[in-house]
Amino acid sequence: MSIRGTEIKIEGLTHRYNAKSPLTFNKIDLVSPPGEVLAIIGRSGCGKSTLLHILAGVLKPTEGKALLNGESVESPSPRWVMMFQAPHLFPWMTVRENVGVGLTFARWSKNEIKKRVDEAIELVELKPHVDSNVQDLSGGQQQRVALARSLVMEPELLLLDEPFSALDAFTRASLQKDVRAIAKRLGFNIVFVTHDIDEAIIMADRAVIMAGSPGNIVHKLDVDLPDPRERQDPSVQELRSRLMTTFEQAAYSKEEAPAAASGQ
């Protein structure tokens, strides 16, 4: 499986749900280089998920644009695949059928589908369950199937909307490390939304903090740590408290003086 990343360029992105509703966020600018794992953190209602949905082509911006390798995102595409909080697998299908469903939509040959599905299933370590119905799997295994279903499309960008928040702590920790490892091995971009500072530190190359109403990016922090990252490492702990402090300062300053805050 060979996947290449993409340069993400967000230019003056503004969104409101309808003419009468307030702005969700206002004039966001952001650039993410190919292969970067980017975390978007912020409190509820600052527009993180909306931003992610625009990058997925599920929502349209009111102004501005999102470009992937210079191409404007107008609609959903297997090149930029979104994974949700719940796996949303198709319960009438086996693991293999779920993982390969996107390839059947694209009319790949049976042999090619089998080859790519086997690779993706091996990557997420679900080989023993390949012919099981997805309803027989645990929550963590189901989320791995959803990950394989996304990876098999060989996307340039994987968008994750709090993908592990419904899982238990052990499964979450293991998936966070695995997803980062897979992204680094294959080279695709990840943009993920989270409320969890630890998740941002363990998974991301960079974290951006969104705050305010309308939301905007108020801070960016490089997560320059070696792999594999362990929660108990002093360097991880140190960066965690820095990010926490920055997050609280940024959030409060934005709430106190929304008009003064600017993008970036």
Added chain:
Amino acid sequence: MNVPAKPATITSGGVIGFFRNPMVARLGWAISGLGILAALWLVFGYYIEQNPDTRTFSKFGLIPTLKAFPELLEIGKLQTAVAVSMHRLSEGLLIAVIVGIPLGILVGRKKRFRELTNSPFQFIRMVSPLSWMPIVVYVFSEWHGSIVFLLAIAAVWPVMFSTAAGLAKVDPAWFMVARNLGARPMHMLTRIIIPAITFDILSGLRLALGVAWIVLIPAEYLGVTTGLGYSIQDSRETLSYDHLTAIVVTIGVIGYTLDTLLVVLIRRFSWHRG
């Protein structure tokens, strides 16, 4: 270490285990229930025969009814009636499925269409299928078409409303995920919608079958000279009460068998757990 395999027996629990097997137990209860029904019928037939006032109707009893089967089969009356009725039923159900499933999908997916059609559909649904009879005899040149229409109009509503209700329960995220993975409208229909609601479609078809089977017999009382309904009418007029009850039993057996077949299909195609 090689462990010798246990010899294959009915179950590892022996005879008691065999009877504790849920499938065997279910079959046992069903046979017992039918046995009780047959016994009651036998007693009923005996008392009818013993009473001089009711002796004329003694052929309604179980034994004359069982004896009537070889006679009916020999003259070919039963096979012909069953074949004709089943043909009508199949056509009526096929039309109900062809019309009901797409309409149900439209009702379930399109809010405007649902709002527009709900009142007229509910209105027409409440009209007894047999009350269409005087109108349809003018529309169709032969009785067969009229009966098939009556069956179709009786069966279309359960199929349609079950399909729509099934669609209303479908997780909207499945559509979003499928779209995200590049599904086109035909994929949405064939790979997502239909598999997701197969259970509901088949449940609707099971209801439809019940309604159509009930409507079929009285519909065949009117005008036609073939089918199970006509055979009942004919047996009554010729005072062949043993033939009449044999045909009634046949109707029950066919209805029960078709219903069981659909239950098997529902189990086979249902992805719901529990």
